[in-house]
Amino acid sequence: MASLAPVRAPTAAPKRQQAAKPSPGRRCGVQTRGHSLGSLPPELGVTAEKLGRDVFNTTYYPKGEDADASRKPWVVIDAAGLRLGRLSTVAATYLRGGNSGCYTPAFNMGVNVVVINADKIVVTGNKANQKLYYTLGVRGKPGSMKEETYASLHARQPARVIEKAIKGMLPKNRMGRETFTHLKVYAGADHPHAAQNPTDVTADVKAATHKAHMLEEA
Structure with a gap:
């Protein structure tokens, strides 16, 4: 009769090593x-x-009160004789606060911008007839989209031309839409914001965007 091997007792499964807890003094x-x-x-x-x-x-990082809309100063720009694109770039910079020492892209650190004499803005070349503005039509109706030239829109709504140019240079998000509300454009020389005592920065805009011979031609 064959001898049977001794049966070994089953060993317990190894316990998981638990992370040592820090001592109270550590x-x-x-x-x-x-x-x-x-x-x-x-x-x-x-x-x-x-x-x-x-x-x-x-x-340094700005806080919420630094971007408070009630504390924003006001500036006014006379668009008479200025070019559309050059004016829009500076106006968008003023709106976002890019010319401020405390600028940060996550905050609206700009000022309130008032643009007057929008009906006297100019464009160069043949942009008056070549530049087109599109208006989306009704959803589900093909062919309802409309297009309009710069000359037609400027004759009908001169302020809309500057608003569209500046809005296209702002961020395409919620902050950009909120920043756009601080822009006021008027076709004539009068504006209803005299109580805010806006600072006229037209000379600074001309010096930053237009050379001397450009102003003479205008």
Whole structure:
């Protein structure tokens, strides 16, 4: 009769190794924006939770009150004799605050812009007849889209020409739509914003966008 091998008792499954819990006297390093705070000296009397996320970030960043619409100054630009594209680039910069030292693309740090004499804006070349504006028609009705030349739109609604040019230079998001509301364009020389005491920046716009011979030709 063959001898039977001794049967071994089944071994228990190995227990999972649990992460060692830190001792009460040990402080773990806290990660904050890629930087480790490490262990803070006890004599400071503060903890990492009280310091916040940006303890090492001293770079200036605007706050909500810096972009408050009620604090925005007003500027006025006389569009008489100025070219459409050059005027629109500077007006869009004023609206976004690109000429400000505290500019950041995540905030609307610009000013309120008033453009007058929109009926005296000029374009060069044959843009008056070649430049087209499209108006979307009714959904589901092919052929309902309409197009209009610059000369026709300028004769009918001169302010709309500048509004479309500036709006196309603003961000295509919620902030861009909110920034566009700070633009006021009027066909004539009168505007109803005298109570805001707007600063006339027409000379600065001409110096930044038009050379001397361009102004003489206009």
